[in-house]
Amino acid sequence: MLRRVKTDTSKNSLFASLSVTAIGAVICAAGLWACEGEKQSAPVAETLATKSQPWFEEISDRANLKFAHESGHVERNYFPEIMAGGAALFDMDGDGDLDIYLVQSSSLTNPPEERAPNRLYKNQGDGTFIDVTQGSGADDRGYGMGVATGDYDNDGDVDLYITNVQENVLLANDGTGIFTDVTSQAGVGNTSWSTSAAFVDIDLDGDLDLFVANYVHWNLNDDVACRSNSGELDYCSPNSYDAPIPDVLYLNNGDGTFTDISLQAGFRSAFGNGLGVVCGDVDGNGLPDIFVANDQMPNQLWINIDGKSFEDQAMLYGCAVDQNGDAKAGMGTTAIDYDDDGDLDLFVVNLQSEPDTLYRNQGSYFTDDTSAVGLGSISQRYTRFGTSITDFDNDGWLDIFTANGRVTSSTDLQGEQQDAYAELNLLLSGDAAGRFTQVTPAGGTVEKIIKTSRAAVFGDIDNDGSIDILVVNRDAQVSLLHNIAPGKGDWIIFRVVDEHNRDAIGATVQISLGQRRISREVRSAYSYCAANDPRVHFGLGSISQITEVSVRWIDGTVESFGQFTANQITTLKRNRGL
């Protein structure tokens, strides 16, 4: 049933494509030289036929989103320049649509006052955004990496935590999109080079704690000049520094302040070059665990023992290294129940020549399902950063997007672009069997976008029921990818809020579609240096009636909200169900 929308479309397209291919092939047979321009060989025809229409159009200009990330690169290759670029999609003023926060980096050598600031854009509800940075208090000028969103003070609005190469910043929202820097009072000014961060209620006490991934000890005085094998100056790998920094866990004291409990909680017992963070209850004990994707070091899976102490059990669970036993270059990461078995699976994207890793949760350990779902070969061509496993075409089956860009220069330039780090992004379509195939046109966009992409942020910007993507590109304008996937199915989106009227981060929404049960968590922190739309989206295919919706709140209470019809955005508020 769920496949109907896509299947019908596929049949028609397949017929048309086969006819075209056959005719083309006869012409080619007359002179092979003429065929050189053809990029696809015959075996690809079926893939082309089923996936040959773009799923996204790039609309940043149309949306008046002119922001261009600046790495600050001039001559010398300073390490952070190749890693930076974060963003958030969040509703800053409670008007029901997603606004945008873009983290700027600018120059590492200039003092902060001479750097370009981060930017805040308000969604005007008409498909355009307006820059409201001035006077908003959100114009931090640290050398920015990423951002986390969450209502840390339970006042009903979304606050921002910005990760920088130097001191991080906590900005408290007054509910209208005016922010105050409360870093010092709150005690969360981590000064290490931070990357991704996540607000998460680790002790289930009703307020959001804060986990911050740190990358490498680096400062201008210790910058290492690295070269490629052929002797060209290039960016370093973290191994050139061999200086991983422990991650930090701040416990929310409930009074606007936090306490750094990293040591007591066990986070000093293992650490790596942290880049990606995702939180969720991996072991099913009711407490949120924390997964950190480390760059060229084993990943950590911090199992939450009792709300106050954690143990790194990544090796035991089988998600520290890949199926070859290698510690890969973990960049972005996400967690989702991709096989509908009720537990959280993990996904990590990596460097060129290293396949993505899809860790399938088997209860007390993970199996590496990367090859089994068809991801082993597709992903290796690129260096992937921002990512999500999301049902972009609402057919009921999860798809994958990765934002790509190299970290070392390449002579293997793609197309006409001059950026030696630029690569195509990757869009993979998932099917009912759980396998993924590449969508063409490559990257899924009307026109090829070849940039050095870092954060990819996911959310329904126009509230039309399909997930759009904001991609931050190094030294280039952002890409705002509006979802125009062909033959989209039905959908439903839930905003899930707790008794404080804040997004119930960590709660799980389960829907019943006949015999099928689908679970998704309320989560904003995943991908790379990104804060995403925390609303829970389900693609429904052709099903227009959901027989049951329930929410498992973070304290374990399950609340039923009954039946829903498709194609609506609705709020599930705690204690308003059955």
Next chain:
Amino acid sequence: MKKAFTISIALGAGAIIIAAGALWLTKDDKLPSTTATPSPLSPPVPDDLSKYDPALVDVIHQAAQRVRDIPNDSEMRLQLGMVYEANGIYPLAEQTYRQHLDLNPEDARVWYRLAIVYEKVGRLEKSIQAIGHAAEFNNKYAPIQWRLGLWLFDAGRIDEAYNAFARATEIDLEEPAGWYGLARIALARNQPQHAIEIIDAHLLQGNVAPRGYQLLGRAHSLLGNSEKAKAAFAHTTTGKLHWRDPWTTEAMTFQTGVTAKRTLAARYILQRNFQKAIPILEDLIKDKPEELTLLSQLSSAYIEIGQPRRGKAILDEAWQTNRDSFQINYALAKVIVRTPNVSQQELDQALMYVNRAIDSNSSSSLAFTAKAMIQFRRNRPDSSITAFKHAFELDSRRTDQLVNAGFLECNLKLYSDACVTFETAISHSPNLADAYVGSAKALTELGKYDEARSALLRAQELGSANRSRLADALNRLNQLQPTGAPNAPPR
């Protein structure tokens, strides 16, 4: 009408097959070029050589000239390809190997190299195609088969991967890569018991053992034996594993210039062959006198061969222009504290360096360890204890620093504090023998003789305690409570 339709379909299908086959060798399949190739036999060279290492440019010129001199000698062309491959110029490596294959299409070694070039740029399907040709023309070289197996496994073609790994073991029964692949496939097929059999028989010896134990841990996880899994994982390491592959080893000998020298120096340092590392590092520093990593490595090498003052002189010079560098300040502090017979003034200087390092990176456990050692040598045990403990707080894997703090507390007769310190160390590292020795020492002084004896017995069981510390602790215990002494520690 029906027949005509059938013929047209057949023609169409045939044309598709021809076109598809031809595409394998069309330019769209190739890595983008960095140069124009004037004729099929003319060796490709980069358009712009100025950006490359001068030593590499020389080697490219020489190798390309040899190809021009003897254009039909495929060996010369292979060497040029390997120069490009070993130095990361993959598009030209691909072009050169393809030229070679035009001359000698059945050369398995070149198909193999081409396959590896494709792997380097993440084109797995093309790697599989190319290595398939290598396998066609050589059925005796095991790495062709295990690499094919690895790539097929990545591509999700499990049954084919199994066959490739099995062929690798048939070619060379002693080849662990094939067995490793077969064990992985057994795990992927949810056959953990079969995986354990393979691992037990072939993968728990020699340099492959850490990976064997990793697979063993995963097999036990699949079987639900979490204790056995934990025990197996305790033996694992996670560095890149390099299987034996003489063809690739040969290709890598063509690595040239700075990178090659760095690689060689790093290898010597890892082997603790500092005498050989030093001239290479000095040579590298001639070209890059400002590079702190090299200076730091050279300084450390001099310390290791017993010439700490020479090591310090190198760093002193670097410090003049890098006074805020963590790396240089830390290295200077370390070199002083490791130098015998240093003056109080030098130790004060070391403290200044380490404090500057900490100002730069306050999360470095290593810096606090260095500070603790400096304070110890400055006869400031309180400060030393604080620094050792802070080093542990910053990295709780470093329980050895807690043990140092505990022994210093014993020296200060702070036995209760020492007990707590050693207990903390034991709770983090239950197999750390010296922590039990320290605990016994403190407990003895507190009159808790039975507990002290238990701790000493545990230290003896573990067998890795510092002998003199163990003997001292035992003697002291026997002195205060002569009866029921455990056996003397083995010599």
